[in-house]
Amino acid sequence: MSFGGPQPGGEQQGQQGYGYGYPQQPQQPYGYGYPQQPQQPYPQQPFGQQPADPFPGAQPTGTPDWGALAEASEARGKRRRWLLIGGAAVAALAVGAVVATAIVTTNRNNEQAKNGGATPTGSAAPTDTASPAPTFSSVAPPPPPNPMDFISDARKDKAPLSPEGLYPGKKLTMNKRPYQKGATSSTTDCAAVTQGGLGAVLKSNGCTRVIRATYVKDGVAVTVGVAVFPTDDQALKAKKQASGGIAPLAGAGVKDFCHATVCLRRTNSIGRYVYLTQAGFLNGKKVTTGDRAVFQASDDVGTFTFNQIYARGRAQASAAAGAPGE
Numbered sequence: 127m128s129f130g131g132p133q134p135g136g137e138q139q140g141q142q143g144y145g146y147g148y149p150q151q152p153q154q155p156y157g158y159g160y161p162q163q164p165q166q167p168y169p170q171q172p173f174g175q176q177p178a179d180p181f182p183g184a185q186p187t188g189t190p191d192w193g194a195l196a197e198a199s200e201a202r203g204k205r206r207r208w209l210l211i212g213g214a215a216v217a218a219l220a221v222g223a224v225v226a227t228a229i230v231t232t233n234r235n236n237e238q239a240k241n242g243g244a245t246p247t248g249s250a251a252p253t254d255t256a257s258p259a260p261t262f263s264s265v266a267p268p269p270p271p272n273p274m275d276f277i278s279d280a281r282k283d284k285a286p287l288s289p290e291g292l293y294p295g296k297k298l299t300m301n302k303r304p305y306q307k308g309a310t311s312s313t314t315d316c317a318a319v320t321q322g323g324l325g326a327v328l329k330s331n332g333c334t335r336v337i338r339a340t341y342v343k344d345g346v347a348v349t350v351g352v353a354v355f356p357t358d359d360q361a362l363k364a365k366k367q368a369s370g371g372i373a374p375l376a377g378a379g380v381k382d383f384c385h386a387t388v389c390l391r392r393t394n395s396i397g398r399y400v401y402l403t404q405a406g407f408l409n410g411k412k413v414t415t416g417d418r419a420v421f422q423a424s425d426d427v428g429t430f431t432f433n434q435i436y437a438r439g440r441a442q443a444s445a446a447a448g449a450p451g452e
Contacts, residue, residue, distance in 0.1 A: 271446045273439030277397030278358035280334075285442055288312065292352065292434050293339040300426035308340035308347075309377030316353055322370020324402075328353050331364040340375045341427055346419050347383045348405040348427045349374045352435070355398045365395040372402040381408060388412040390420050392428060397439065401431045 276282045289310035298305045316333035317325030328336070335354040340347060351372035355361040371391035374384040383389075389406030390413050405424040406413050413420050 271443035273436060273443045274397060275439075276442040276446075277399065277435060277439035280356045280398065283398065283439075283442070285438055287335075287337070287354070287438075289337050289339060291438075292337060292431070298341055298427065298430055300430055303343065303422070303426060305341035305343045305348075305423070305426065307378075308342060308380035309375050310337070310339045311375060312337045319351060319373050319375075320370060321373050321404075324368055324370035324372070327364055327367045327369065328400075331360045331367070332356055333364065336372075338372065338375045340377075340380050341423070342380055342408065343423060344419060345408050346405060346423045347374070347380055347408050348403055348423045349384075350427050350431050351402045352431065353400040353402070355400070358395075358398045361395045361398045361400050365393055365400050368393045368400070368402070371404045374404055374406075383408050383410070386410075388414075390424050392424055394428065394432070396432055396435050399435050401428065401435070403428050 276285075289312050293307060293310060296307050298307065311319070312335065313319055314335050316328040316336045319336050319338060320328065332355055333353050334356065337352045337354075338349060340349045342348075349372060353361075353364065355364065371389075371393075374382070374389075376382045384404055384406040387406060387410050389404050391402070391404050393400065393402045395401070403424050405420050405427075407417075407420070
């Protein structure tokens with residue numbers, strides 16, 4: 127039978143009101159005319175006599191110089207027009223300066239809103255004093271070591287190997303089912319601890335060691351044997367060619383079992399390890415397909431063995447990942 131087991135994510139600027147126009151100048155009366163001379167009353171003189179000179183000693187002026195008066199009035203009008211033109215120009219320049227200032231201020235405020243605000247008045251311009259941005263290598267880091275690499279080749283699988291290392295303590299518990307541990311053993315003579323044709327298969331594929339341990343529960347005993355090979359290829363070949371089974375291991379309070387009767391044998395492998403179980407009743411009863419307790423015991427001990435071998439690879443991979451230079 128085959129052996130089952132787990133596989134390895136700006137504020138708006140306030141609008142300023144601006145007026146366009148020119149300052150109102152007080153209206154001055156304009157007109158072209160001549161100043162009105164006050165009428166001087168003259169005393170009535172007898173007909174034919176000239177009136178007395180109201181301004182003795184003064185030269186008679188005769189009629190007014192109308193041309194001079196017109197020129198003076200014209201000159202005054204021109205001065206007023208030039209003053210008005212000059213004032214309008216100054217007002218236009220002032221308004222233009224106000225509009226230009228408003229435009230520049232608005233543009234500056236918009237830029238500040240987009241760029242996150244202006245540098246505060248009186249503070250120095252920011253300098254690049256922050257720590258430099260982290261840089262990342264363009265070379266991808268190597269993947270972590272694979273536990274299977276360590277338990278698949280003897281050149282990497284350097285951790286100590288012993289019965290107590292694989293099967294520590296005095297009992298084994300799987301899914302709340304406790305099994306008491308019996309005897310354990312280790313040998314380099316792989317064929318010596320086998321039954322049937324298994325010894326020849328192990329030897330021909332380069333077996334270097336076999337570790338055994340026995341567990342019992344409720345009248346059912348299970349011996350598990352772990353055969354060690356140099357590589358995973360050799361272990362896989364041995365698994366495929368396997369016949370016969372591992373010899374039951376009695377002792378440490380467990381009497382002999384699986385002799386001259388029918389027992390359950392299973393074979394499986396992981397990496398460079400082949401693990402085999404032989405399970406049966408301590409009273410010598412033949413095992414049938416309906417004997418669930420025997421199948422359960424074989425599954426539990428086999429699963430525990432698988433987990434222990436894989437944990438061996440995981441421990442070595444973890445140590446290699448943390449070692450300098452790895």
